Amino acid sequence: MSWRRKKMGKVTEPQRLFMENGSILQEELIKCCNGKTNPITTYSANQILEATKNFNQSNLVGKDDCDYHYYRGTLDDDHHRLVVVKKKKAYGGSSVRKICRDISVSSMVSGHKNFLKLLGCCLEFPCPVLVCEYAESITVNAHHQIDPTLTWNTRLKIARDISNSLAYLHTAFSTTFIHRNVHPRNVFLDVKGVAKLGDFRNCVTIPQGESFVREYKLEGTYGYLDPIYMSKGMITENVDVYSFGVFMLVLLSRRTPGLDDELHPDFLTRLVEDGRFSEVLDPVMLENIGDFAEGELCRMEAFFILSLRCIGLRGEVPEMMEVAKELKRIERS
Known part of the structure; x- marks a missing residue:
């Protein structure tokens, strides 16, 4: 995975978030896994919003005590896969690094059947968003x-x-x-x-x-x-x-x-x-x-x-x- 993009004029907000979050994720990948992980897909913010219908409440399937919300979504790909999208509702100081740790370890173990399989992530939100196989x-x-x-x-x-x-x-x-x-x-x-x-x-x-x-x-x-x-x-x-x-x-x-x-x-x-x-x-x-x-x-x-x-x-x-x-x-x- 590479988080570098060629500079083409003014950097948009999604591009800025992608580069900032990607830098932190790269650090966590090296720290946790020596950079060795299973391949995952990088999704755009538009793909996530489309999959979850703009994080519609009707798609909310769960939330935890740390303000993480889980949404059911459907990817607009060849398989139209049903997925779980994990998003932090509120932004905190250590949130991005913790989520990047989640992405790093999840990608490392996703080949094992008893871990929730990480399909990919989106780095274009203030806190990165995880996209996982659908499970309840x-x-x-x-x-x-x-x-x-x-x-x-x-x-x-x-x-x-x-x-x-x-x-x-x-x-x-x-x-x-x-x-x-x-x-x-x-x-x-x-x-x-x-x-x-x-x-x-x-x-x-x-x-x-x-x-x-x-x-x-x-x-x-x-x-x-x-x-x-x-x-x-x-x-x-x-x-x-x-x-x-x-x-x-x-x-x-x-x-x-x-x-x-x-x-x-x-x-x-x-x-x-x-x-x-x-x-x-x-x-x-x-x-x-x-x-x-x-x-x-x-x-x-x-x-x-x-x-x-x-x-x-x-x-x-x-x-x-x-x-x-x-x-x-x-x-x-």
Whole structure:
């Protein structure tokens, strides 16, 4: 990708934004990926506006707590592809660099089936816009609660898919990538039921040979943050493992960490000690398992215990690769 354009008279506003944003993106590509990424398309502002009908509210399919809005759009190309366009509504000081980090890491991992595939970006807005394959969020409301219609088997598969994506981030490259915001709102399902992890704006790298980096500005979501990261600013692989453990608990319960006492570590510990783990389970999910309840409850309990290991309540915290293997075993049992 090249962000240079020949000077031809007066520079227009879209051209100025293209060059400024492109320069920052080039820096992030070098910093994160040594400039090595999968090819993506650069779209014009007019193409984005046409695809989303000028960011029409009828095309809005989701938004998160950081003022990022997701629009359904249709590209005017040979395939007339349905896409998701990700746009930041408000402009902030670090917004462009974070979005460029998102573009950089997304383009690097977009060949893996368990990441939301980045098709391209547009640099002609004050904040760059991402264009991704179409997939729908697994959450259904402003509190980002899990869709209650998701069955137990679907939730288990979602967990396995996302564990694979995190294990890939942690092990596939010479430097370790830490997502830092594993949360239901960043998980999507495509039309084939494949779960995909997105949103890499808070992603950081741990240099080869190091086990952690330190950063005192906390990023992530309350209720999903590793206590050691919160208290010491240390970013390790356990930051993602902890968040993923909370994510597993949310899949089981549909409760909101940080707001529901039932997901507090002390309460979870008592449930295990008293053999009452079923109290944390989503009653709607339980109703739908029917005649297979006994066998499925055994799998749910194994899933629950694994989640507790991830958040440090049951022995040594596992690595994501081990978590992925254990989820595969649970799914097949």
